Amino acid sequence: MRVAVIISFNLVFSIVDIVVTTVLYVHGSSLDIFADEIEGFDIHRSMLDLWGMVVIRATLLYGASIGVFCNSRDGPGRVSNLGTLVALICLTNMTYALAKLLMLSEEEALMYDPWFLSLFCWTCVAAIGTMTLWNLLANTPNAVSDREDCEETERLVDGIETEDESSEKSRKSKKEDSHSGATIGRLLSYCKKDSALLAIAFFFLLLSAVCEAFIPYYTGKAIDGIVIHKSMDTFSKPMITLTVLALVSSIATGFRGGVFSITFARLNIRLRNLLFRSLMHQEIGFFDSNHTGDITSRLTSDTTQVSDLISQNVNLFLRSFVKALGIFMFMFGMSWKLTLVTIMGFPYIAVVCKLYGEYYKKLTKDVQTALAQANKVAEETISAMRTVRSFANEDQESDSYYSRLQEMFVINKKQAVAYACYMWSSYVSELALQVTILFYGGHLVMTNQMSGGTLISFIIYELELGEALESISSVYTGLMQGVGAAEKVFEYIDRKPKHSLDGQEAPGTFEGQVEFKNVTFAYPTRPEMDILKNVSFSLRPGQVTALVGPSGGGKSSCVCLLENFYAPQQGQVLVDGRPVNAYQHKYYHSKVALVGQEPVLFARTVQMNISYGLPEAPMEAIIKAAINANAHDFIIGLSEGYDSGVGEKGTQLSGGQKQRVAIARALIRNPCILILDEATSALDSESEYIVQQSLSNLMRDHTVVVIAHRLSTVERADNILVIDKGLLVEQGRHAELMARGGLYFKLVQRQILGTEVEAEDHNPPPAPLWELKEEDKGSEEDCSDTEHEAQY
Structure with a gap:
């Protein structure tokens, strides 16, 4: 409907343009004036050339309207592609009208002829109207929205032709043009708080511009004083005025630039x-x-x-x-x-x-x-x-x-x-x-x-x-x-954000009962690959649950979902019967803490890293958390103690020291749910034992989730979940799973056998892998991905 209205209006405008131009040109004479003017055309006196401009305007607008009417899908794009050319034609039309005005100004009688002035004004108005209507015609593709679905289907079946692509590019270009002005307006809207500064800057801008505008005028006065009047007095007065104007202008320019710089720095x-x-x-x-x-x-x-x-x-x-x-x-x-x-x-x-x-x-x-x-x-x-x-x-x-x-x-x-x-x-x-x-x-x-x-x-x-x-x-x-x-x-x-953190729940009690209910999950970057497939299990407070399985099975994905980093495609992750995304963001993560295998520390002090997210935490709580994480002794040994910097990503600390600081960062929150993803992998056996004893004492009444490859950690868990290829394949305690002889049994055997082969090669005293110190196997973990994949 909108296309038909615009096309009809364009046709009417073309007809009106022809009629009005002809009436103003003839102005009461007979139509024989055309033949007379053609025969004796004089560019300095005749107005036939101004009437000829209407033929060009009407042909352009009429032809474009008929084209869009016959092809409402591709026509607007083609019209848009010719927009610059039509603008040049219309501007030339107006320029020629101005030149005609100057030609006839030499003849006073013709210059003030009301018919000529009317024809001149109408020519300029009609040229502007033609450009405006052309742009309206070029911006009408959305008017055929009722056909877009059919057209899209046709394009999918038949393919997109080259002309369609150029039309689409033209439409995008139009949208970008409209966005440019809006973008600048939005940028300036951010300066509303500095409106007073902008008003001062604009005042000095006006002062500077006005002074500069008068300088050429008084320059001409000074030249006339020398050439025409030949008087020093007539010459000196404009020069004094020029000096004052230049001084005021320079001062105003300096103030204007400084105020603008402050405004846009903000x-x-x-x-x-x-x-x-x-x-x-x-x-x-x-x-x-x-x-x-x-x-x-x-x-x-x-x-x-x-x-x-x-x-x-x-x-x-x-x-x-x-x-x-x-x-x-x-x-x-x-x-x-x-x-x-x-x-x-x-x-x-x-x-x-x-x-x-x-x-x-x-x-x-x-x-x-x-x-x-x-x-x-x-x-x-x-x-x-x-x-x-x-x-x-x-x-x-x-x-x-x-x-x-x-x-x-x-x-x-x-x-x-x-x-x-x-x-x-x-x-x-x-x-x-x-x-x-x-x-x-x-x-x-x-x-x-x-x-x-x-x-x-x-x-x-x-x-x-x-x-x-x-x-x-x-x-x-x-x-x-x-x-x-x-x-x-x-x-x-x-x-x-596609996964918003707008939950409102903040209950007075938080027990830490976790339930995965028919969870299917794929990462947003790989939506076609399901990492978890209809997984269901429960974690109860007061229990330590270990997640084990081959690498890539989905263990860390369970942690990500429990941390509310992602949303599952199907199913729910519930904590105390509520979906994790229903909790307030800060509240939930004050109850749930994560210690990763490769913890990230910030380039700040040890104290700030431990109290991260808790800026008002007292020093006593920081020290207590560090003691429980077996980190206090090495921290006080640093050059500035708790005020020592750790470097970018903790590079000034060893791997074990970083893990202990990360554990302290989790413990200071006294979380109801503690997630340990290989949290003690970089610790030696003695430090690991001390930290695990502290965790066991602190987390007796809370939910603990452990992802570990060491059997010493896994076999003490109250519940073991074996995840393989996104499926929960086994669940139970260590002895139960070993008795079944399933995947868990095979993983344990691979670890033990791998240790025995290693022992035969190097002739050390026989010892299981989980009792080796970190320094004995650290190089192998760092340099061999195969060894890591063979573990849980």
């Missing part, structure tokens, strides 16, 4: 804060599917680029716009004819800026993407430098990073070529405009329509206007570059 802080807070609330799957380098690139380089580009370009845009407006008023007051000559070139410059801005925006997005890829390689390599060094792969990693930089350089070359072409067209346009103004201005001086000083002032104004317009065009490019980076930042800020 914008940078707000953007970073909003982005980081949004990232902190994303689901774990988001960080699985997005590389750390990409995320940090948004947080660092993109936010900086947004604030810097927006601050510089908004400042420059406002200054140039206000200055251009004041200059234009002075120019029009000096000579409206020269002013018309000047503005004839503006529409073409605007079209060039638009095309260049769109292309540059696309290239900027590509550069940001390529830079993020390069940062990803760099961060991944630097964070795993020990692995890179151990495999002597430094040169290959350097080559990989260099190849990413080369990809970015290819896009940079495209930017350079685009910029060169833009500057070439800009300078050529400016030169042509200056020559035209000088030529026509000389004609006006020679015909005594203006003085020589006024012409000089006008030329100075034109030069400054060109500088202001050039600044505005460069501002547009910079703004598009900032918009390209801002859209990526807002993409993360606006992203809603």
Whole structure:
């Protein structure tokens, strides 16, 4: 329906355009005027050429309307692709009308003819109307929404043709254009709190622009005082005024720049804060599917680029716009004819800026993407430098990073070529405009329509206007570059987590009764692969439950679901009869604590790492947790005790020390559910014994989940769950499972036999694997994935 309305309106407008233009052209004469004007056409007196413009406008609009009516699916896209060409035609139409006005202005009788003035005004209005209606016609693909399903089916069956693809690209381009203005508006909306500072900056901006606008005017006065009046008094007064204006302008410019810098520095802080807070609330799957380098690139380089580009370009845009407006008023007051000559070139410059801005925006997005890829390689390599060094792969990693930089350089070359072409067209346009103004201005001086000083002032104004317009065009490019980076930042800020942490339950009692009820789970990055398949089991408070099984069976996935890192595709994970996602996030994780096999410590002090998430924890509780984790003795032996830094990811501590700090971090919460994922694997036998005794004493009335490969840990568990290939295959105590002779029995036998073979090779005293000290088997665990996979 909407398409039919727009097409009908376009056809009506074309008919009205033809009728009104013809009536104004004929203005009461007979139609024989066409034949007479054609036979004796004089461009300086005839208006037949203005009437001819309506033929072009009507043909364009009528043809496009009929095309969209016949092909409502592809027609709007094709119309959109021709939008720039039609805009140029309509602008040429208006420019020619202005030139015609200047031609007829030499004849006073024709200049003030009401029929000519009416025809001139209608020509300009009709040209603008044609561009507007063309854009409406190009933006009508959504109007055929009732056919979209059928069309989508046809495309899936028949394939998408090349024209359809170009049409889709055009639609996306239109959407991006509409988003650019909204993005800039949103960025400026974040500055509402600084409205007072912006008001001060705008005041100094106006003061500076007004002073600069008067300078060429008084320059012309000074020249007239020398050339015409030849009086020192007439010359000195404008010079004094020029000096004062220049001084005031410079002071105002300094204040304006400083206030704008402060305002947009605060914008940078707000953007970073909003982005980081949004990232902190994303689901774990988001960080699985997005590389750390990409995320940090948004947080660092993109936010900086947004604030810097927006601050510089908004400042420059406002200054140039206000200055251009004041200059234009002075120019029009000096000579409206020269002013018309000047503005004839503006529409073409605007079209060039638009095309260049769109292309540059696309290239900027590509550069940001390529830079993020390069940062990803760099961060991944630097964070795993020990692995890179151990495999002597430094040169290959350097080559990989260099190849990413080369990809970015290819896009940079495209930017350079685009910029060169833009500057070439800009300078050529400016030169042509200056020559035209000088030529026509000389004609006006020679015909005594203006003085020589006024012409000089006008030329100075034109030069400054060109500088202001050039600044505005460069501002547009910079703004598009900032918009390209801002859209990526807002993409993360606006992203809603797929697994939200909006639970509200916070019961007064929390027992720790865990139940997996028909749970089926697949990771978001691999949705087609089920890691857990219809798993059901219960964990009771006061019991230690061990999860064992071959690597990749789903043990850690159970922990992730219990920690509410992910949501199962089917089934439920219940704690005390409530789904885990129904609990308040902070409340739930104050009751559930996890100690991983490779715990992550932050580059802070030992005290801050133990009290992580509990900033108000007293020192007594921190020390008590460290003692229970058998970490107090080595902590007080550090250079600054509990105030000692641990380095990035705890690199200044050994593996065993990191695990003990992580255990203390869990114990300080006095959790009702404690999850230990190989939590003592890096401890020696004595430390492990002490820590396990402390855990046993503290967790008697709580739920403990253990993932362990050491038989000494597993065989003491109250309940053992054997998980293999996503299925719960066995459940029971150690003796029961050994008696069954199933998978658990085979895993134990493999571990024992593997130890006996190792003993025969090295001739040590016979001892089971679970009694070996950590330093005796650490190198094997670090260097052999096969040994790890053979364990539970």
